[in-house]
Amino acid sequence: MTASSARFIALIPAAGGGSRADLGLPKQYADIGGRSMLDRTLDAFRASPLIDAVYVVLAPDDRRFDLATEEVRPLYVGGASRRDSVLAGLNAIAGSYGPNDWVLVHDAARPGITTALIADLIDACRDDAVGGLLALPVADTLKRASGQGDEARVGATLPRDGLWAAQTPQMFRLDLLRRAYAAAPDATDEAGAVEAMGHAPRLVPGSQRNFKLTWREDFALARHLFANE
Numbered sequence: 001m002t003a004s005s006a007r008f009i010a011l012i013p014a015a016g017g018g019s020r021a022d023l024g025l026p027k028q029y030a031d032i033g034g035r036s037m038l039d040r041t042l043d044a045f046r047a048s049p050l051i052d053a054v055y056v057v058l059a060p061d062d063r064r065f066d067l068a069t070e071e072v073r074p075l076y077v078g079g080a081s082r083r084d085s086v087l088a089g090l091n092a093i094a095g096s097y098g099p100n101d102w103v104l105v106h107d108a109a110r111p112g113i114t115t116a117l118i119a120d121l122i123d124a125c126r127d128d129a130v131g132g133l134l135a136l137p138v139a140d141t142l143k144r145a146s147g148q149g150d151e152a153r154v155g156a157t158l159p160r161d162g163l164w165a166a167q168t169p170q171m172f173r174l175d176l177l178r179r180a181y182a183a184a185p186d187a188t189d190e191a192g193a194v195e196a197m198g199h200a201p202r203l204v205p206g207s208q209r210n211f212k213l214t215w216r217e218d219f220a221l222a223r224h225l226f227a228n229e
Ligand SMILES: Nc1ccn([C@@H]2O[C@H](COP(=O)(O)OP(=O)(O)OP(=O)(O)O)[C@@H](O)[C@H]2O)c(=O)n1
Pocket: 013, 014, 015, 016, 017, 018, 019, 020, 021, 027, 028, 057, 078, 079, 080, 081, 082, 083, 085, 086, 106, 107, 108, 109, 110, 212, 213, 214
């Protein structure tokens, strides 16, 4: 298969427990304007003409997933960490694709993703030797804390020049990403694992609407932003 005929596969890790949001259910199933966050996140991938297949990585004991349409294929192989879930998903699909097919890994917890952002990432990376990710330049002044909780104080102000906040999707070739994650048990994103192999992933401007819903208040904001979409 030539680089230009490589396929584009979406892999959506959705096997987390949502402990920081503390909503009483895994946050991917939290309601945003009448539909679950996971259903909303999948919209852009189902609608993208560039995406050949969409997989969702679920916890092995997940009984809530009910979106089993032909467009979305569930993989009940989630693990203890995001990295474990993504690697298990990659291993589950590896027999069906070639080593040079592209995998776009996207958090179920980022329902603001759009077909336009997916196209931006693919356009920027499809001819790249490594791959890349959506990200945003850091806009706030950064403080390193000394102490925790009520005792937290500023220990230092850090230079933010050149710093970007990583979003998803993160897009890498299937074989490279499997090897990278297998060698990086503590990686918190795909790019980090690939960087540890000595590569420099491409940074592609994302969007503030593609924020990750982590805390309870993030869901109130998402309902305000996305309920009419
Ligand atoms: N063991 C895990 C942990 C996380 N994820 C997924 O990875 C994405 C980003 O993770 P995060 O926002 O940290 O979700 P949770 O792990 O659910 O949240 P928390 O860390 O607050 O428990 C989410 O779509 C989440 O479902 C996963 O598939 N498997």
